[in-house]
Amino acid sequence: MKQICVFCGSGLGVVPAYNQAAHELGVTLAGRGLGLVYGGGRVGLMGVVADAVLQRGGKVVGVIPQALVDKELAHRGLTELRIVHSMHERKALMAELADAFIALPGGWGTLEEFCEIITWTQLGFHSKPSGLLNVKGFYDPFLAQIDHAVKAGFIRDESRSLVLVGTEPGPLIDRVLQSKPPAIPRWIASDET
Numbered sequence: 001m002k003q004i005c006v007f008c009g010s011g012l013g014v015v016p017a018y019n020q021a022a023h024e025l026g027v028t029l030a031g032r033g034l035g036l037v038y039g040g041g042r043v044g045l046m047g048v049v050a051d052a053v054l055q056r057g058g059k060v061v062g063v064i065p066q067a068l069v070d071k072e073l074a075h076r077g078l079t080e081l082r083i084v085h086s087m088h089e090r091k092a093l094m095a096e097l098a099d100a101f102i103a104l105p106g107g108w109g110t111l112e113e114f115c116e117i118i119t120w121t122q123l124g125f126h127s128k129p130s131g132l133l134n135v136k137g138f139y140d141p142f143l144a145q146i147d148h149a150v151k152a153g154f155i156r157d158e159s160r161s162l163v164l165v166g167t168e169p170g171p172l173i174d175r176v177l178q179s180k181p182p183a184i185p186r187w188i189a190s191d192e193t
Contacts, residue, residue: 001177003035003061005098007113008045009106010073018105019048021135025104025169026052032173033058037098039090040064040082042075045104050075063093091116100176101130105138121181122159129179131164131172139165158182 012019022045029036036053039046040062053060054077061080068074069083084090091113095101103114120126132139146163149155162181166172 001034001099003037003059003098004029004173004176005037005094005101005117006049006104007101007106007110007117008038008049008104009110010039010041010044010046011107012044012048013105015136015138017136018045018138021133021169022048022104023052025049025102025133025173026058027056028169028173029053030056030058034173035059035061035079037061037063037094039094039109040075040078041068041073043073045106047075049104050078054078061097063090063097065090095120095126095128098128100128102133102172102176103131103139104133105135111142118159118162121162122156127181129164129176129181130162131166131176133169133172134165134167 006025008022026049030053035058036050038050041047041064050060059079061082062075062078063082063084064074065086066083074081082093084093095117101117103110117130121130143165146155146160150157150160164175164179166175
């Protein structure tokens with residue numbers, strides 16, 4: 001693995017541990033020679049994780065829609081900043097560039113990006129591992145909802161294992177690096193979407 005995509009908030013949240021975890025994740029990625037792919041913003045946890053990687057001499061590729069560049073939200077100090085036309089292009093390019101995915105705490109965008117990448121794994125569009133950094137129990141309600149969906153018959157048992165969970169950056173990265181998502185029969189081919 002060479003690059004890990006991190007989904008995270010464009011805000012800092014109200015718990016200082018979120019900021020600390022983003023910084024530690026960035027430091028750990030750079031320390032292990034892993035590049036960061038992320039949404040290209042300079043604000044919130046996005047900026048914290050990117051700056052931590054850059055400060056340790058790591059490579060950071062940001063992918064951001066032109067509309068957010070126009071609002072002056074782009075991080076201009078990255079190794080590489082790729083500007084795209086839409087959020088859909090952003091997600092597709094981040095998925096293409098990354099070898100694995102980790103979500104820090106975040107809002108609608110973070111949840112949407114993580115759920116979509118897991119859906120793509122389930123559908124067989126890629127076989128890249130994904131993890132949640134569950135800082136101070138941030139993702140406990142989300143994980144409970146996933147388990148509820150399994151019990152209700154909407155998520156298969158084997159698909160539940162696609163979500164790796166950790167509370168510390170280092171051990172979660174270890175799990176992600178050692179993981180290969182289980183083979184799940186394809187429902188449709190990627191060219192049918």
